Every structure is written in structure tokens, then in C-alpha cells.
Amino acid sequence: MSKIWTICKRELSSYFDSLIAYVMIIVFLGLSGFFTWLYGNTVFLIGQADLGVFFGISYWTLFFFIPAITMRSLAEETRSGTIELLSTKAVTDWQIVVGKFLAALILVGIALVCTVPYYITVSTLGDIDHGAIWGGYFGLLLLSAGYISIGIFSSSTTNNQIVSFLMALFIGMFFQILFDILSSSFTGPIGTFFNFMSIRTHFESISRGVFDSRDFIFFLSIIFIGLTLAQTMLSRRNWQS
Amino acid sequence: MSIIVENLTKTYGHQKAVNDISFEVKTGEVVGFLGPNGAGKSTTMKMITCYMAPTSGDVRLDEHSIHNDSQDIKKKIGYLPENNPLYTDMPIIDYLRFCAEVQGVAKSNVSERIGKMVDLCGLEVERHKRIGELSKGYRQRVGLAQAMIHDPEVLILDEPTTGLDPNQIIEIRKLIKELGKEKTVILSSHILSEVEATCDRILIINRGRIVADGSSETLRHQAQGQELLTVQIEANKPSDVEKELLQLSTVATVSGIEGRDGFFQVQSKPETSSRKSVFDLCVKKKWYLMEMTGIETQLEDVFRELTN
Numbered sequence: 112m113s114k115i116w117t118i119c120k121r122e123l124s125s126y127f128d129s130l131i132a133y134v135m136i137i138v139f140l141g142l143s144g145f146f147t148w149l150y151g152n153t154v155f156l157i158g159q160a161d162l163g164v165f166f167g168i169s170y171w172t173l174f175f176f177i178p179a180i181t182m183r184s185l186a187e188e189t190r191s192g193t194i195e196l197l198s199t200k201a202v203t204d205w206q207i208v209v210g211k212f213l214a215a216l217i218l219v220g221i222a223l224v225c226t227v228p229y230y231i232t233v234s235t236l237g238d239i240d241h242g243a244i245w246g247g248y249f250g251l252l253l254l255s256a257g258y259i260s261i262g263i264f265s266s267s268t269t270n271n272q273i274v275s276f277l278m279a280l281f282i283g284m285f286f287q288i289l290f291d292i293l294s295s296s297f298t299g300p301i302g303t304f305f306n307f308m309s310i311r312t313h314f315e316s317i318s319r320g321v322f323d324s325r326d327f328i329f330f331l332s333i334i335f336i337g338l339t340l341a342q343t344m345l346s347r348r349n350w351q352s
Numbered sequence: 353m354s355i356i357v358e359n360l361t362k363t364y365g366h367q368k369a370v371n372d373i374s375f376e377v378k379t380g381e382v383v384g385f386l387g388p389n390g391a392g393k394s395t396t397m398k399m400i401t402c403y404m405a406p407t408s409g410d411v412r413l414d415e416h417s418i419h420n421d422s423q424d425i426k427k428k429i430g431y432l433p434e435n436n437p438l439y440t441d442m443p444i445i446d447y448l449r450f451c452a453e454v455q456g457v458a459k460s461n462v463s464e465r466i467g468k469m470v471d472l473c474g475l476e477v478e479r480h481k482r483i484g485e486l487s488k489g490y491r492q493r494v495g496l497a498q499a500m501i502h503d504p505e506v507l508i509l510d511e512p513t514t515g516l517d518p519n520q521i522i523e524i525r526k527l528i529k530e531l532g533k534e535k536t537v538i539l540s541s542h543i544l545s546e547v548e549a550t551c552d553r554i555l556i557i558n559r560g561r562i563v564a565d566g567s568s569e570t571l572r573h574q575a576q577g578q579e580l581l582t583v584q585i586e587a588n589k590p591s592d593v594e595k596e597l598l599q600l601s602t603v604a605t606v607s608g609i610e611g612r613d614g615f616f617q618v619q620s621k622p623e624t625s626s627r628k629s630v631f632d633l634c635v636k637k638k639w640y641l642m643e644m645t646g647i648e649t650q651l652e653d654v655f656r657e658l659t660n
Contacts, residue, residue, distance in 0.1 A: 117453040121442075128441055192437035196498075199401040200454045201427040349405040351364075 114202045118210025126218055136222045143168045165229055166247040166318050173255050174287050178279035181262025182272045184211045190270040204345040208338050212263055219255040242320035250317035253330040258283055260337025267344035286310040353414055353505040353536055354378045360409035362395050369395045371560035382532035384551035385540035388659050392560040393540040394434050397508050401431045430499035434510040436492055440484035444494055448501055455502035469497040488515040509539040525550045544651045558659040571654050579620040584643035586614055602626040
């Protein structure tokens with residue numbers, strides 16, 4: 112565990128040293144703030160004290176931002192050869208992958224914490240459903256975790272950051288929107304299956320403040336499968352011939 | 353801590369990068385891998401350091417095998433990979449701290465170890481810089497520092513002196529010799545003089561196989577079949593010299609050296625020396641012996657002969 116934390120700390124400091132972290136937080140706050148307060152269906156237009164607008168926007172901004180955060184994680188290590196240095200130290204491939212996953216998750220967590228003033232502001236405007244707000248934040252965190260693990264897997268397959276970014280977006284696209292579209296054009300078990308595979312279904316359920324074990328199983332499976340595949344890709348040097 | 357390599361093989365496609373290599377390195381030995389590019393030196397090192405698994409065969413550090421205890425082995429090895437990859441965006445001290453923590457150095461010892469490495473590798477002047485701002489020589493020192501940060505019993509150094517200037521090379525060699533007193537060191541190089549200067553034992557690797565194994569003297573001795581002498585003799589009748597030399601019982605061939613009057617190359621018969629008889633002959637004939645030099649086989653010759 113302490114090894115994972117050591118790797119995570121290094122990743123985090125590299126995010127903050129290279130300005131990726133600041134740019135990501137500022138642009139995220141700017142975009143979500145703009146659409147929550149200033150433009151389109153803002154909180155004022157809807158006239159209700161809730162943050163549904165913000166969660167709807169973040170659902171999309173995080174989808175695009177997370178691949179940008181994770182594209183570097185393993186691709187850059189492979190390109191520069193530092194992966195050889197790291198994996199010959201006393202850590203397992205799993206610890207490397209999980210460390211990098213946690214670092215990206217903490218970065219997204221920090222960005223989300225920066226939006227707490229929205230919550231405070233809205234709660235002073237009227238009666239607010241606190242459960243739904245916490246559910247929404249929690250949903251965003253789970254959604255981010257899922258995309259981060261997909262991003263880390265994409266990053267493990269290549270040594271090119273751009274390929275890694277596009278691949279993460281491509282895989283993410285299925286969960287983000289394609290399965291949702293497919294589920295409405297099929298009926299019966301296939302429709303149910305696509306509906307279950309869509310992140311939107313689970314995200315909406317959680318952000319309504321409903322805690323259903325199926326939603327957790329869905330997100331945890333994505334995280335686990337993504338990280339396991341990433342670990343497998345890292346270990347491929349062992350049997351590659 | 354001794355390293356035992358048994359029948360190590362690594363296949364890439366149809367090509368055997370490392371082909372059934374076996375050897376043993378004892379504690380306190382400094383062993384040099386020597387070989388042309390692509391001979392399998394780095395691949396062997398990568399397998400010893402648990403970076404990749406061999407196709408077949410085993411490496412053991414005392415009782416630990418790479419197949420079962422890779423984590424234990426990694427803890428005991430300090431590794432400097434080829435081309436010395438480093439996190440260029442990190443400050444030196446942070447990087448060394450990261451390496452120490454990953455290698456499981458106790459929290460209370462980390463700062464002390466970092467201090468020691470900074471002293472040992474001469475990083476004091478640059479200690480507040482980022483790795484990316486360092487010159488190649490200093491990066492190499494950081495690479496060595498990270499390899500030794502957890503005080504490993506085994507050091508594996510893949511071309512440790514590439515990119516260094518002559519002064520730095522001498523310093524690093526001195527450091528390796530110093531370390532080699534207590535630790536087991538394997539280093540690779542294609543610079544022969546380097547291996548000769550630092551290593552107790554040399555393994556010459558070619559096309560994935562060990563083609564020679566021994567100290568630099570034994571290797572030279574093996575390659576040197578017959579004694580070869582260069583002599584310069586001043587005689588009244590220079591034309592006689594060659595004929596007379598040939599009549600000595602130990603001499604196999606004599607040839608004049610072109611463009612240099614009075615110089616001859618004398619090759620002795622196997623297992624014999626002609627030094628004394630050449631001298632005696634000169635005394636008898638009242639010639640002046642101006643020069644007599646034994647030509648020693650250089651490690652370069654051994655290397656070229658074995659790897660061509």
C-alpha cells in the first residue's frame with residue numbers, strides 16, 4: 112500500500128509541476144461555471160435550488176478531460192524508457208497501475224472540491240436536496256474513476272500520447288453515449304443489456320441520490336477490468352517474443 | 353551475494369537474443385560483459401533485474417529465484433539501465449527520495465541515504481536542479497545514485513560510462529572499483545580498456561553466447577599462442593642476420609619489417625621463448641642489439657578474434 116502511495120505522490124507532483132493540474136482545474140471550473148451560472152439553462156433560468164445543470168455539464172467535460180489527464184501516464188514512461196527503471200524497483204506492475212490511477216482520481220477529486228462554492232451558493236438560494244447533491248458528486252467521482260481506468264489502459268497500449276488520448280475517447284464514447292442510443296433502438300434483453308452498459312443510466316440513478324448496488328457493481332467492474340488490462344499490457348514484455 | 357545464471361535463453365521470434373547462457377558471479381566480484389552491439393548483454397541484464405522473464409532458464413541470487421521471488425530480488429539489486437532513463441521533470445533530491453521510498457528504505461534512513469548518495473556521486477553543486485537541466489555527466493551520476501540509494505548487495509550497470517568525459521570516466525571507474533570490494537557488480541561495455549581497468553573477470557558475449565570467460569590476463573594468454581618479438585640488430589653484414597636468426601632452435605619464422613632497416617619480427621615456436629638465444633647470438637656474432645620488445649596480445653585482438 113505504501114508503494115502505491117509513493118507512486119501516486121510522484122504522479123501528483125508531476126501533474127502539478129507540469130501545469131497540467133492547474134490548466135485542468137481552471138478550464139474545468141471555467142467551463143462548468145460558465146454553463147451553470149451564465150449561459151443556457153442556468154440555475155437562474157430553471158429557478159430551482161439544485162445543481163443538476165452543473166452535474167450535466169461535468170458529465171461531458173470530465174469525459175473529454177480525463178483522457179487528457181491519463182494519456183501521459185504509461186505512454187510517456189514507455190517512450191522515455193523510465194518504465195524499465197520503475198519496474199525493476201521493488202514494485203509490482205499492479206502497484207504501478209493503481210498508483211497512477213489514484214493520482215488521476217485525486218486530481219479530479221481536487222477539481223470537484225473546487226466546485227463546492229457552487230453548492231454553498233445554491234444552498235443559500237433556497238431549499239436544496241442535500242442527498243441529491245452528494246449523490247451527484249459521488250456519481251461524478253465514480254464516472255471519473257471509470258474513465259480514468261479506461262484512460263490508463265489506453266495509455267498502456269502505446270507509447271504515443273495522442274494515440275492514447277484518442278483511444279480513450281473512442282472507448283469512452285461507447286459508455287458515454289453509444290450504448291445509450293443502442294438501448295433505445297432495441298427492446299427486450301438486448302435493450303436491457305445496452306441500457307445496463309450505458310454510464311448515463313448509472314450516473315443518473317446515483318445522482319438522483321438513489322444507491323443501487325447494480326450501479327456500484329457497474330462502475331467497480333469498469334475500474335477493475337480497465338486496471339487489470341493495463342497491468343496485463345505492462346506485463347506483456349515478459350512473454351513478448 | 354552471488355548470482356547464479358543457469359541456461360538462460362530469450363527468444364525474439366526466430367532469433368535467439370540470449371542463447372543458453374550459464375555463469376556464476378561471486379560476492380565481491382566485478383564482472384564485465386563485453387561484446388559487440390546486439391550481442392545480448394542488455395537482454396541478459398534485463399532478465400537478471402526481473403524486467404522481463406526469460407524464455408527458459410533461471411537466475412538465482414543466493415536462494416531467491418527470479419521466477420518466485422522477483423520482489424525480493426529487485427530489492428537487492430541496484431540497476432542502471434542502458435541510456436539511463438530518468439524523470440526529467442523531477443528535482444534530483446525528490447527523485448532520489450522517490451527511489452528510496454519505492455525500494456523500501458526505512459523512513460528514518462531516507463534523508464541520510466540521500467545525503468550519502470549526493471556526496472558519493474558528487475551531486476552537491478547541482479542538488480537543487482531538475483534532472484532535465486543537468487548535463488549528461490551529471491545525469492549519469494544521478495542514475496548511479498538512484499541505483500545505489502537502497503544500498504543494494506548487487507549492482508547491475510549497463511554501460512555506466514557512456515557520455516562521460518575522460519575525467520568523469522576515471523572517477524566512475526574508481527567508484528565502481530571501490531564498490532566492488534563489498535558488492536557484487538556486473539557491468540557491460542563495449543569499451544575494452546574500461547572493462548580491463550575495472551573488472552576482475554570478463555565475459556565476452558557474442559550472438560547470445562558466452563565465448564570467453566576469465567580475467568584479462570588469462571584471456572590474453574589464451575589468445576597468445578606463440579611469442580612474438582620485435583628486434584633491432586645492427587650488424588656489419590645485415591644480409592646475414594635473417595639467415596642466422598632462423599637457425600636458432602626456438603625460432604619459427606623471421607621477417608624483416610618493411611621500410612625499417614635492421615628491424616625483424618621473430619616468432620618463436622609454441623611454448624618456447626627466443627629472447628635469450630637472440631641475445632646470445634648477438635654476443636657471439638658481435639652484433640649490436642639495439643632493441644628487443646615482446647609484442648603483447650591486446651584485449652582488442654582477443655575481442656576481435658572471438659567476435660568476428
